Amino acid sequence: MKPIQGIGRGDRRRRLKNVLALGSLHLIALIAVAPLFFIFSYVIYRGVPNLNFDFFTQLPKPAGEVGGGMANAIGGSLVLVGVASLFGIPWGIAAGIYLSEYKLGFTTKALRFVTDLLTSVPSIVIGIFAYAVVVAPLKAYSALAGSFALFIIMIPIVARTTEEILKLMPQHVREAGLALGLPRWKVILRIVLPGCLSGLTTGVMLAIARISGETAPLLFTAFSNDFGFRGLTQPVASLPVQIYNYASSNDELWRAKAWTGALVLVMIVFLVNLLTRIIMKSQSSRS
């Protein structure tokens, strides 16, 4: 933009204001992403020194002893997230199909609203709910209770992403299937879902990444232990809870382990997110 000749003082002030405001917007963008770099760099800096093969294969050592790992927590997290996903993914996808494929006016709107509300229930409240449903009747902390909490957190997320993704499928694809005389369920399961497979996968992966990091609902459902998974009715450790316990301890070695645990957790989440982006991008460029 070339300055126009003969502009008054007011114009100069306007342009100064423009430069200042736009400059501060750039600065704000920098401020917003800065914490990510701080967190990432510290997690890597503190976590990498203890990252070795033992970390994934060894059980934790008592406070003060060198060595040991978080095999119990990693295995526990796998079980908790695995069981939650086993039920949560089909459950959530089914609800998502209903929201997207059957438009029933008010009911769908109400369902969608409740699903949205369910995603905004604080995770600690879900923990209390799982405690009331599973822990209190069984009178013991258990992996089952932890999985149940994660399952409840997972289904509304999967349902809403499934709905959004299925909506992207062009309507004429469904019509083509129906016109060939296929029953609706076959159209949905054989044509619509496979067509959206990569989108669905990424949605599901994001939900898994999200529940892998949940700590609050596991504190008083799955609880923790030092020896790994011993059945669904026994308490089990998980990576986030172990990080929390170690971070709140006074033991220097445990604290160092907490950073390594955080590194593993962050890497999982980061990779899933990055992978999701790449898949989404390749898909959108294809269509």
Next chain:
Amino acid sequence: MTQSVIEGTQISSVELKIRPARVKDTHVQDRIFWMILRFISWSMIAIMAAIFILLLKLSFTSLAKFGFGFFSGTDWNPPLDIFGALPFIYGTVLSSLLAILVAAPVSIGVALFLTQLAPKPLRTTVAFLVEMLAAIPSVVYGLWGVFILVPFMQTFVQPKLIHFLGPGSTFAALAAKLLTALVYPFILIFQVFRLNFDGWSLEQTSQMMMHFSNQIFAGPAYGVGLLTASLILAIMITPTISSISREVFASVPSQEREAALALGATRWEMIRLSVIASCKSGILGAVILGLGRALGETMAVTMVIGNRNEIKPAILAPAQSMASVIANEYNEASGLHLSSLVGIGLSLLVISLLVNSIARFTIWRVERVKK
């Protein structure tokens, strides 16, 4: 149908509505399929209801015993079986509001930067980085907070805050004057109607306010505390607010922006006049949604808030939030204590559902108007 082919892949919502309903499904399997899906979808409502009912049932002993006093009581004393939740409500509300105060300008700024200023490659990168902030697990924020942010606050930030804004500073004096000016008229009104504050003079009021505002940034520098928790919360809710604001800003028709530019507006004036001005309620919705997220946040807050059950106007002092007290005490609680903790959980649920409903309603109304 023809329209959607012309306009591209996006299907208008009008078209989706004319899909035949279940009545027209002739295949028996379709009815079964539909019934299974319906059962699963309705389970969402059942889960929501079950959460409410179970929490109400578990907290009933406590709520019945203390009544409204549960929410106004300032004493939380498990050994004596006295439970008042006000310190935690105070901690949650204050930390969330402070977080909003920090996060809202930053998030809206980022959203403006991304939608109005950034070139495309930068846009996708920055958007990805901001969204990554939402993906980092809460416990990692807590870990980072405890070992990095807390020492930093304790040695660098808080001593400066105490020095420049703490007791005896110009800021405290100004705040006291402002507060006196705000509060004294009400005291006069109370006196006129003989409700309370008999014989309070202006002198007394201003002394009281001085005492109050001296406390706001009073020391010592603990490191942990409300302010530190709010900063972490602010980082955590930035992606929520900025992604919703981005959607709102992106929905401004480009003709409106071009019109502003054509009239000779600078870019900032264009942003202010045609983007921000037309998105006010959308921004409000985004901020409220961020507030809802901040209210329920547990782990990071628990790790840095300091866990002390006090109500103080001091924002550097340790405090306790509703979620953090549940996380800290639930495992050791039983009987009335447990029931009271569930009561706090129930209040947290109600508050966050209310806040979220308001936010969603605001955003939904904006979207409807835009259409």
